[in-house]
Amino acid sequence: MVVLGAEGDLSHRKLMPALFHLAGDGHLPDGFTLIGVARRDHDDDGFRASVKRSLAESKEAGPKDEGAFDRFARRLFYVKGDLNDPAMYGAVRRRLEERERQEPRPEGRLFYLAVPPSLYASTVESLSRERLAARVRDPDATPWIRVVIEKPFGRSRQTARELNRLVNEHLSEHQVFRIDHYLGKDTSRTSSCSASPTPSSSPSGAASRSTTSRSPPPRPSASSTAPAITRRPAWCGTCSRTTCSSS
Numbered sequence: 443m444v445v446l447g448a449e450g451d452l453s454h455r456k457l458m459p460a461l462f463h464l465a466g467d468g469h470l471p472d473g474f475t476l477i478g479v480a481r482r483d484h485d486d487d488g489f490r491a492s493v494k495r496s497l498a499e500s501k502e503a504g505p506k507d508e509g510a511f512d513r514f515a516r517r518l519f520y521v522k523g524d525l526n527d528p529a530m531y532g533a534v535r536r537r538l539e540e541r542e543r544q545e546p547r548p549e550g551r552l553f554y555l556a557v558p559p560s561l562y563a564s565t566v567e568s569l570s571r572e573r574l575a576a577r578v579r580d581p582d583a584t585p586w587i588r589v590v591i592e593k594p595f596g597r598s599r600q601t602a603r604e605l606n607r608l609v610n611e612h613l614s615e616h617q618v619f620r621i622d623h624y625l626g627k628d629t630s631r632t633s634s635c636s637a638s639p640t641p642s643s644s645p646s647g648a649a650s651r652s653t654t655s656r657s658p659p660p661r662p663s664a665s666s667t668a669p670a671i672t673r674r675p676a677w678c679g680t681c682s683r684t685t686c687s688s689s
């Protein structure tokens with residue numbers, strides 16, 4: 443995995459704690475390597491120390507002990523450079539290939555663009571030009587190549603389309619992940635709270651068709667004239683309480 447913008451807020455507050463969790467739970471592949479890229483003047487050990495400081499401050503990193511951090515840190519490497527400098531991509535490629543040679547079967551390459559949105563287009567172009575992230579037509583091909591682009595994906599419909607066009611020039615659609623975790627957050631909160639037993643005032647019993655009710659609502663029998671509305675204790679997946687306060 444290559445994190446471009448590895449010394450930024452997103453990387454330190456969100457990505458590294460999430461990866462640390464995955465490592466602790468044994469969900470990262472054996473040969474997992476993370477190469478951080480930013481302009482800060484570090485070597486590998488300097489980057490590891492910087493990540494360690496962030497994890498120590500992070501509420502999201504969960505329980506930490508030196509052993510867990512040392513195991514995680516051994517997977518971290520650093521390339522210093524400016525994303526506007528073509529030579530930097532060569533340095534990343536050499537580092538990546540060096541790590542991949544040490545793995546019997548590298549699974550794939552994931553490039554995470556945790557950089558300012560103004561750099562998305564040029565970074566995708568450079569990754570492609572330097573053959574770091576080339577187009578792969580077969581979604582099942584291995585080693586795979588994926589690129590994650592953070593939000594905002596464009597500032598308007600037109601700029602989003604332009605960015606999309608450029609991304610699709612260099613990569614197949616299955617290779618691209620456009621992330622907006624905040625949109626997902628609202629959606630999941632709304633849907634998990636819709637298990638509230640609000641009776642419907644409409645004769646069709648619309649509320650009983652909640653998409654996230656824990657069991658399917660009973661169907662009205664053919665002979666009944668009134669809509670079947672079942673009351674059951676409310677349970678909210680977000681609050682884990684029987685009375686949801688966030689719906």
Ligand SMILES: NC(=O)c1ccc[n+]([C@@H]2O[C@H](COP(=O)([O-])OP(=O)(O)OC[C@H]3O[C@@H](n4cnc5c(N)ncnc54)[C@H](OP(=O)(O)O)[C@@H]3O)[C@@H](O)[C@H]2O)c1
Pocket residue numbers: 446447448449450451452453456479480481482523524525526555556557558559561592593594
């Ligand atoms: N922070 C969040 O919670 C959050 C949430 C959602 C989306 N995002 C998105 O995630 C992206 C990153 O956000 P952020 O808050 O982490 O930004 P940030 O704190 O400004 O970090 C940007 C990172 O990019 C690096 N960088 C910037 N210009 C560079 C260049 N020319 N060459 C090499 N590295 C360069 C910086 O390196 P140096 O450290 O060397 O300057 C830094 O590591 C943005 O697109 C943002 O919209 C962030």
